[in-house]
Amino acid sequence: MDHIDHSRKGMEGTSIVRNEVIEERHREAWNSLLGIDAQKNQLLAWAALSLRAGSLDRNATAVNRLALVEGPPGTGKTSLARNLGAPLSTIAESAVRVIEFASHEAMSGEHGRTQREVHRILTETVPHLAGADITVLVVDEVEALAIHRGQVSLEANPVDVHRTTDAAITALDLLADICPNVVTVMTTNFPEIVDSALRSRTDVTVAIPLPTKEAVQEIIQSTLKAWSREFPDLKAVIDHPSISSVSEELAAKGIDARQSRKFVLDVLSSDLELASDPRRLTATHLGQAAQRWKGIQ
Known part of the structure; x- marks a missing residue:
């Protein structure tokens, strides 16, 4: 059985690698994440509250519907993000969509192209694909988009790196403004190089350790x-x-x-x-x- 939503309209030529409605297999995958119950509960509570606060003033409530999941490779960060919609659909009593943006695939050596691509995906493609559905947007390996600008030398790195970080932060802000039905979960193996301005915007940071x-x-x-x-x-x-x-x-x-x-x-x-x-x-x-x-x- 083909589980992936293959209506590719709006996805062609983008770095969107997943666009599907939550099914039983997502619930099974969520349940198979063992030894991190506290982190699962924290992320789920944040997502449910973020959606409930969707009609409130974002500036007054400081709810950006943005979470960061960090930790060593192999600890289940991406699986946690991809399958969050399973328990969320139970709480919301509604279908939930998951869209995954492979941020590293958006990178380009052509001057200015990465910033344009990031802005287009986050402010046009994602809202189009999400529609009115409750949606979990997964931004995997977010450090590819938002490297800590304080650790980057302009002499050693292209200015595009700095501009890409600016573009990603601006686009995520705009996405939060225009899509109250979308919660964004970013993942990283390298939390120390994620830009501080992006980290300060996150509602919650969930650390996944190596298993006990x-x-x-x-x-x-x-x-x-x-x-x-x-x-x-x-x-x-x-x-x-x-x-x-x-x-x-x-x-x-x-x-x-x-x-x-x-x-x-x-x-x-x-x-x-x-x-x-x-x-x-x-x-x-x-x-x-x-x-x-x-x-x-």
């Missing part, structure tokens, strides 16, 4: 449970006492949420016998793999 030992364990057990639907013998591994020590070792080595989710797959695919018959997987295999794990090199 408890979160790693929850993710691994959740992954094993998914595998056990096809291979029931794996149910014996899910609650094996050694899973706790496996998780502790991986967390101590700095494993992220994405790598935690892939850990079972990595173990199964590293051995031909296990790959041929995943029912052979044991807690011992996981323990040995955790001891060898060195992260992404």
Whole structure:
């Protein structure tokens, strides 16, 4: 089944990479984000309140409908933003659309082109695609658009970098003025280089850390449970006492949420016998793999 909204009208030639109405798969993806309940609740509360405040004076309330999600790679920031619309649709009792702007794709070496593209997407394309729908706009890797101007040398970097930051901030301000039905969630792996003027405009900053030992364990057990639907013998591994020590070792080595989710797959695919018959997987295999794990090199 094709889940993507392929009515490409208004998206051609832009850096919009996602335009779809929230479905059950988004809810499943939201529920699969484990170990960050506090951050999920914070972002959801902000989004719901921002929409309720849509008719109020933005200058008086300081509600810009703008959030920043920051943290190391692989911690679930983009997934959090992309799937926020699932619980938001329940609260709003309405369909919710998600639009994703891949900011790095808007960059151009041609003088002035990036600023024009950013302004056009945020003030024309996004409002057109959103229409009257409640919409979550995801701006991934926002540092590509709004690098901290205090850390950029005009001698070492083109003036376009500074102008692009100005253009992005101006366009986001205008989007907030003209689209009270749109909440914008920006993500970054590098919060220290996001421009301070943009950071000061955000209503909320949600920091996603590397997973704790408890979160790693929850993710691994959740992954094993998914595998056990096809291979029931794996149910014996899910609650094996050694899973706790496996998780502790991986967390101590700095494993992220994405790598935690892939850990079972990595173990199964590293051995031909296990790959041929995943029912052979044991807690011992996981323990040995955790001891060898060195992260992404």
